[in-house]
Amino acid sequence: MSLPTTDGTTTDASAVPAAAAAAPVAEVAAPARRRLGRRWIEHWDPEDPTFWRDGGRLVARRNLWISMFAEFLGFSVWALWSIVVPQLEGAGFALTVDQQFWLVSIPSLVGATLRIPYTFAVTAFGGRNWTIVSALLLLLPTSALAIVVQNPDTPFGVMLGVAALAGFGGGNFASSMANISFFYPEKEKGKALGLNAAGGNLGTAAVQLAVPLVIAAGAGVHLGRAGLMMIPFIVVAAFLAWRFMDNLQTAHADSKGFASATRSRHTWVISFLYIGTFGSFIGYSGAFPTLLKTQFPGVTIQLAFLGALVGSVARPFGGTLADRVGGTRVTIASYVVMALGALGAIGALHEHSFGLFFGSFLVLFVASGVGNGSIYRMIPAIFRADAEASAPRSDDDAAPADARPALLDGARKAAAGCIGIAGAIGAFGGFLIPRGFAASTNHAGSLVPALWVFIGVYLVMGVVTWLVYQRKGSRLAARSI
Known part of the structure; x- marks a missing residue:
C-alpha cells in the first residue's frame, strides 16, 4: 500500500505508522504546506499510546539507530586531527607545539559555531534530508586531509583550513539530537537522546583507536589513510539515511x-x-x-x-x-x-x-x-x-x-x-x-x-x-x- 506525499510522489505504508496509514487520504494529501522530498510523514503523534504502539515506536527506533551511526561518524571526523597531529612529525612535518594545538583545537571552534544553524536545518530541510546532506559534507574534511598530509611542505595555513573543515562533524550532534527529539514522546525522550549522545561520543574513542592501526599497516606511516578510511562509512551512512529515514511534516522550529x-x-x-x-x-x-x-x-x-x-x-x-x-x-x-x-x-x-x-x-x-x-x-x-x-x-x-x-x-x-x-x-x-x-x-x-x-x-x-x-x-x- 502507498500513501501520497507532499511532493506528489508516494511513500510505503511501512514507512508510516499504522495509525497514520489509517488516516483519511484527504488528510494526508492536504498538508499545511508543500515540502520537497520523498519520505515525508504527515501525521506524527508519539504522545498517543495507540499510535506509538501500532507502529510509531518502530519508525522512531529505525530513525534513531541510523541517526546514531551518522552522528558516530560526525564525532569520528571531528576528532580525526586529534590523532593525526601527534603523528605528523613521523611523516616529515615540522610543526611547533603551538601549531599542533591549533590543528587540534580549530575543529572544535568551527563545530561549536555550527551547532545552532545545524539545529534549525532539521526543521528547514527535514531530518532525513539533512542527515544525508550533513553526512555527505563529511567527505570534504576526510578527502582534504588525505591529500594535505601527503606533502610535508604543505603550508600551515592550508593545513589549518583543512582541520577547520572537520568542524562539520561537530555540527552533526546538534542536528541529530534535534531530529530525534521530534520522534519520541516525552517519557522516552531522555533515554533516546542519551543513547544518541553516547553513541556519537563513542566516535571519538573509535577513531583514536583505529587510526594508529590503519596508518601503520604495512611499511611506513600512511597518514592519508586516516581520511580515506572514513569515506566508505560516510557513503553508507548517507545511503542508509536516504533509504530508511523519514522527514516529519510536524517538526517545526x-x-x-x-x-x-x-x-x-x-x-x-x-x-x-x-x-x-x-x-x-x-x-x-x-x-x-x-x-x-x-x-x-x-x-x-x-x-x-x-x-x-x-x-x-x-x-x-x-x-x-x-x-x-x-x-x-x-x-x-x-x-x-x-x-x-x-x-x-x-x-x-x-x-x-x-x-x-x-x-x-x-x-x-x-x-x-x-x-x-x-x-x-x-x-x-x-x-x-x-x-x-x-x-x-x-x-x-x-x-x-x-x-x-x-x-x-x-x-x-x-x-x-x-x-x-x-x-x-x-x-x-x-x-x-x-x-x-x-x-x-x-x-x-x-x-x-x-x-x-x-x-x-x-x-x-x-x-x-x-x-x-x-x-x-x-x-x-x-x-x-
Missing part, C-alpha cells in the same frame, strides 16, 4: 521557545557550567594524544582512545545517577573530582610518572562524562521548577484556570532551547582547553599553569552550581534539581 531560553538566566548559567563538563570532554579528547606524545614520547598514543571511551560510557551513568540523587549534587561532585584529577596530573608531571598522569586523565574523562549526563538531566528540571515557582497558587481565585499548564508548556519549550544553546556554547571548551595547554607551554614551558587554571575554573563552577541550585534559601534549592 520553536523560535518562541528558543527566544524564551535566551531571556532566561538559567540558560547562561547552564551554558557556563556545560563548558566545564562537555567542553572538558571534547577538549581533553582532542589534546590527550598530543599530550601523551609530547610528555611521554616512549608511550604509544593509541592508549589515548581509553579517555574518550570511559568519558562516553560515563555519560548515561551520570544521567541515571542524577535521577536518583539529584542533578545538582552529581554535577558539583563531578567538578570536585575533575579538580582532583587535574591535581593528580600536576603531581604526575612533577614526578614524570606516566601511570599517575594517565590515571588522572581517565578520572578527568569519567567525571566530565558523568557531569555531561547530570547537567542534561538538570535542564528540564530547572525550567519546570522555575515555572512551578512562578505559577499562581491553586487557591488564588484571580488566577486564570489555564495559567499553570501554559507556564509548564512554556518551560518545556524553553528547556529545549536551552539544550541547543548550552550544547553550542559548551563545545567551545574543546577549543579553549587545547589553546590553554598551548599558551601554558609557550609561556611557562610546562602544562602545569594551565592545569592550575582548570582546577580554579572547576571549583568556581562547583560553587556557582551550589549557589544557584543548592544553597539553602535560593529560589530552587527546595525543589531538588
Whole structure:
C-alpha cells in the first residue's frame, strides 16, 4: 500500500505508522504546506499510546539507530586531527607545539559555531534530508586531509583550513539530537537522546583507536589513510539515511521557545557550567594524544582512545545517577573530582610518572562524562521548577484556570532551547582547553599553569552550581534539581 506525499510522489505504508496509514487520504494529501522530498510523514503523534504502539515506536527506533551511526561518524571526523597531529612529525612535518594545538583545537571552534544553524536545518530541510546532506559534507574534511598530509611542505595555513573543515562533524550532534527529539514522546525522550549522545561520543574513542592501526599497516606511516578510511562509512551512512529515514511534516522550529531560553538566566548559567563538563570532554579528547606524545614520547598514543571511551560510557551513568540523587549534587561532585584529577596530573608531571598522569586523565574523562549526563538531566528540571515557582497558587481565585499548564508548556519549550544553546556554547571548551595547554607551554614551558587554571575554573563552577541550585534559601534549592 502507498500513501501520497507532499511532493506528489508516494511513500510505503511501512514507512508510516499504522495509525497514520489509517488516516483519511484527504488528510494526508492536504498538508499545511508543500515540502520537497520523498519520505515525508504527515501525521506524527508519539504522545498517543495507540499510535506509538501500532507502529510509531518502530519508525522512531529505525530513525534513531541510523541517526546514531551518522552522528558516530560526525564525532569520528571531528576528532580525526586529534590523532593525526601527534603523528605528523613521523611523516616529515615540522610543526611547533603551538601549531599542533591549533590543528587540534580549530575543529572544535568551527563545530561549536555550527551547532545552532545545524539545529534549525532539521526543521528547514527535514531530518532525513539533512542527515544525508550533513553526512555527505563529511567527505570534504576526510578527502582534504588525505591529500594535505601527503606533502610535508604543505603550508600551515592550508593545513589549518583543512582541520577547520572537520568542524562539520561537530555540527552533526546538534542536528541529530534535534531530529530525534521530534520522534519520541516525552517519557522516552531522555533515554533516546542519551543513547544518541553516547553513541556519537563513542566516535571519538573509535577513531583514536583505529587510526594508529590503519596508518601503520604495512611499511611506513600512511597518514592519508586516516581520511580515506572514513569515506566508505560516510557513503553508507548517507545511503542508509536516504533509504530508511523519514522527514516529519510536524517538526517545526520553536523560535518562541528558543527566544524564551535566551531571556532566561538559567540558560547562561547552564551554558557556563556545560563548558566545564562537555567542553572538558571534547577538549581533553582532542589534546590527550598530543599530550601523551609530547610528555611521554616512549608511550604509544593509541592508549589515548581509553579517555574518550570511559568519558562516553560515563555519560548515561551520570544521567541515571542524577535521577536518583539529584542533578545538582552529581554535577558539583563531578567538578570536585575533575579538580582532583587535574591535581593528580600536576603531581604526575612533577614526578614524570606516566601511570599517575594517565590515571588522572581517565578520572578527568569519567567525571566530565558523568557531569555531561547530570547537567542534561538538570535542564528540564530547572525550567519546570522555575515555572512551578512562578505559577499562581491553586487557591488564588484571580488566577486564570489555564495559567499553570501554559507556564509548564512554556518551560518545556524553553528547556529545549536551552539544550541547543548550552550544547553550542559548551563545545567551545574543546577549543579553549587545547589553546590553554598551548599558551601554558609557550609561556611557562610546562602544562602545569594551565592545569592550575582548570582546577580554579572547576571549583568556581562547583560553587556557582551550589549557589544557584543548592544553597539553602535560593529560589530552587527546595525543589531538588
